[in-house]
Amino acid sequence: MLAAVLFLPVGAGAVSARRAYAVDAVSGRVLYEKNPTERSLIASTTKIMTALIVCEQCNVLDRMRIPKEAVGIEGSSMYLKEGEVLTLQELLYGLMLSSGNDAAVALAIYCGGTVEGFAELMNDKAHNLGLTGTHFENPNGLDSPGHYSTAKDLGTLAAYAMENPIFYKTVSAKNVKVGDRYLTNHNKLLWRVAGADGVKTGFTKAAGRILVSSATRDGRRIIAVTIDDPSDWSDHAALMEEGFSRYAIGRIVNQGDRVGTVEVVGGEKRRVEVLAAEDFDYSVAPEEHPCLALPGPGFIYAPAVEGADAGVVYVLIEGKAVGKVPVVYGATIEQTQPEEKSFWKKLFHRGSG
Incomplete structure (x- = not known):
């Protein structure tokens, strides 16, 4: 600094x-x-x-x-x-x-x-x-x-x-x-x-x-x-x-607000919403416009469980992190089940091998 x-x-x-x-x-x-x-x-x-x-x-x-x-x-x-x-x-x-x-x-x-x-x-x-x-x-x-x-x-x-x-x-x-x-x-x-x-x-x-x-x-x-x-x-x-x-204190994020989505690898659905787990207030000048940024790779491996800890979202002002808010998954996304092969498909696969 x-x-x-x-x-x-x-x-x-x-x-x-x-x-x-x-x-x-x-x-x-x-x-x-x-x-x-x-x-x-x-x-x-x-x-x-x-x-x-x-x-x-x-x-x-x-x-x-x-x-x-x-x-x-x-x-x-x-x-x-x-x-x-x-x-x-x-x-x-x-x-x-x-x-x-x-x-x-x-x-x-x-x-x-x-x-x-x-x-x-x-x-x-x-x-x-x-x-x-x-x-x-x-x-x-x-x-x-x-x-x-x-x-x-x-x-x-x-x-x-x-x-x-x-x-x-x-x-x-x-x-x-x-x-x-x-x-x-x-x-x-x-x-x-x-x-x-x-x-x-x-x-x-x-x-x-x-x-x-x-x-x-x-x-x-x-x-x-x-x-x-x-x-x-x-x-x-x-x-x-x-x-x-x-400066005036304003509500930047409300509990339950959608703050982004992440990809779900191997899930029944491709993406899951991420929600703020609590309110976040901050002092802001009139010309300032806070924005939110989810850290990490942008994907998770299934399953995702509704209400489970999803990490944090950062609050940024002019590109500088001024706070962070805990976030949770907004829905449950189950892991996809592997396709079950029929008897004839298994027999054909064995015979062609």
């Missing part, structure tokens, strides 16, 4: 990030990418994984007493005090709205036993999600050579995390009160972009400005990621507007 591939018609210079990625989270269509698999420091966007682990593996209604190890952590903070008692949900707000490095350590200790143990949980989850360009060493994103991710991996992670209702509730909140603390979300897009509902900001001098965002309109969700981007707020707003206005 080329180092930078542009899909949206916004011009290569319109996004100032060194690395970027935008995807329609519903259809999976990549809307924009620029050095999407280049590894980078990711600063506090690390906390997307931290929050996800807590949401999936711990009870957020649990209350914990803040240990001294979670107090006075460098960088952004929700200013925890040793001995105070908070719920995990309150710590999640401090983690994702105030970007509290102290909240990250507190949650890591509670859910993972130690910071190192929690990092192992983070890496296990990254592996399970197929985030091959990602490795974690801490729960808060403080710079470390072995702590990195990619724009594409962060987009995949965010799309998955936004499906978790506790995570969604946390990152979509604009303001919350935690004890005597009033927390305001650092994500300015929640106020600036229609439908914005997540997810996380990040910054260190070494990493630059990093932003992972989400917006949902009419049942569609777009996830955008920029890394090392001095104009991240405007870039994300532009990516969201282009993605929602230019």
Whole structure:
């Protein structure tokens, strides 16, 4: 793949990030990418994984007493005090709205036993999600050579995390009160972009400005990621507007649609229909015309059984495969039976031999 591939018609210079990625989270269509698999420091966007682990593996209604190890952590903070008692949900707000490095350590200790143990949980989850360009060493994103991710991996992670209702509730909140603390979300897009509902900001001098965002309109969700981007707020707003206005999710294939036929060698009939086994939706621009292509040699050997697995059909846009749909045979085609010779034909055949 080329180092930078542009899909949206916004011009290569319109996004100032060194690395970027935008995807329609519903259809999976990549809307924009620029050095999407280049590894980078990711600063506090690390906390997307931290929050996800807590949401999936711990009870957020649990209350914990803040240990001294979670107090006075460098960088952004929700200013925890040793001995105070908070719920995990309150710590999640401090983690994702105030970007509290102290909240990250507190949650890591509670859910993972130690910071190192929690990092192992983070890496296990990254592996399970197929985030091959990602490795974690801490729960808060403080710079470390072995702590990195990619724009594409962060987009995949965010799309998955936004499906978790506790995570969604946390990152979509604009303001919350935690004890005597009033927390305001650092994500300015929640106020600036229609439908914005997540997810996380990040910054260190070494990493630059990093932003992972989400917006949902009419049942569609777009996830955008920029890394090392001095104009991240405007870039994300532009990516969201282009993605929602230019592309619309459409039904490409309905379950039961005839997607082609294949030859049946040795069958009672010469061809059998192939039908889509499920629906397929995809984000499509007005000028695009998806088409279908059945792979393989174009024939099968009898018999064919109605409803049996027939492989897949590929969905193509401008000659590029953008998805695949399982297909089944639309009818049963029995194998032809060999002709039974009469007694006289057998006798004649024997005598002439």
